[in-house]
Amino acid sequence: KAGVTQTPRYLIKTRGQQVTLSCSPISGHRSVSWYQQTPGQGLQFLFEYFSETQRNKGNFPGRFSGRQFSNSRSEMNVSTLELGDSALYLCASSLEGLDSETQYFGPGTRLLVL
Amino acid sequence: AQSVSQHNHHVILSEAASLELGCNYSYGGTVNLFWYVQYPGQHLQLLLKYFSGDPLVKGIKGFEAEFIKSKFSFNLRKPSVQWSDTAEYFCAVISGGGADGLTFGKGTHLIIQP
Numbered sequence: 001k002a003g004v005t006q007t008p009r010y011l012i013k014t015r016g017q018q019v020t021l022s023c024s025p026i027s028g029h030r031s032v033s034w035y036q037q038t039p040g041q042g043l044q045f046l047f048e049y050f051s052e053t054q055r056n057k058g059n060f061p062g063r064f065s066g067r068q069f070s071n072s073r074s075e076m077n078v079s080t081l082e083l084g085d086s087a088l089y090l091c092a093s094s095l096e097g098l099d100s101e102t103q104y105f106g107p108g109t110r111l112l113v114l
Numbered sequence: 115a116q117s118v119s120q121h122n123h124h125v126i127l128s129e130a131a132s133l134e135l136g137c138n139y140s141y142g143g144t145v146n147l148f149w150y151v152q153y154p155g156q157h158l159q160l161l162l163k164y165f166s167g168d169p170l171v172k173g174i175k176g177f178e179a180e181f182i183k184s185k186f187s188f189n190l191r192k193p194s195v196q197w198s199d200t201a202e203y204f205c206a207v208i209s210g211g212g213a214d215g216l217t218f219g220k221g222t223h224l225i226i227q228p
Contacts, residue, residue: 033215033216035215035216042218042219042220042221043204043206043216043218044218045214045215045216045217046215047215048212048215056212056213056214056215058214058215090157090158092158092216100212101146101165101208101212102148102160102163103216104160105150105157105158105159106157107156107157108157
């Protein structure tokens with residue numbers, strides 16, 4: 001079974017621009033979560049989507065948003081990029097049911113904001 | 115809010131040495147606990163997890179962890195490390211319902227010298 005895939009793998013943007021990242025979960029997984037990884041703050045939870053609805057949200061500003069499609073694929077958008085948004089953005093998927101809290105991670109999208 | 119503390123940020127061991135990485139969490143309710151590993155150039159992979167039952171859990175590649183509820187700890191162990199265990203290790207916790215997503219420790223960078 002294919003793992004979580006994320007596109008693009010690398011991205012360079014300038015301050016003020018916006019960016020959209022994409023994530024395809026493991027087949028059959030309906031929950032998708034997003035995390036930001038930086039050297040200073042480590043891994044931080046952004047939000048979780050399930051059945052096209054945001055189910056949980058971390059402590060990030062409104063510039064960070066996401067959505068989920070009917071096929072469980074998810075996108076994350078960051079508007080008005082700041083230098084501090086440079087990070088590795090990780091997507092994770094999980095299977096609903098008894099093991100719903102085990103998350104499987106993709107390779108990430110490395111975003112550099114200049 | 116939950117938090118996770120990993121005591122050692124950098125650990126250097128020789129092959130065949132025994133390993134123990136400390137992890138403590140702060141949350142008063144029911145939690146599920148995880149150890150993830152990130153090998154150089156690879157994505158986060160699940161090493162092992164604890165949900166309930168036997169507090170000693172075994173994972174992949176000979177790793178195990180012990181959940182001690184009274185100490186809020188979930189330490190990772192391996193009796194004899196190999197050079198291929200060189201990686202970054204993350205302890206993570208998620209509370210019942212997953213409202214805050216996975217909360218990660220800062221990680222431990224483990225280097226195994228041949």
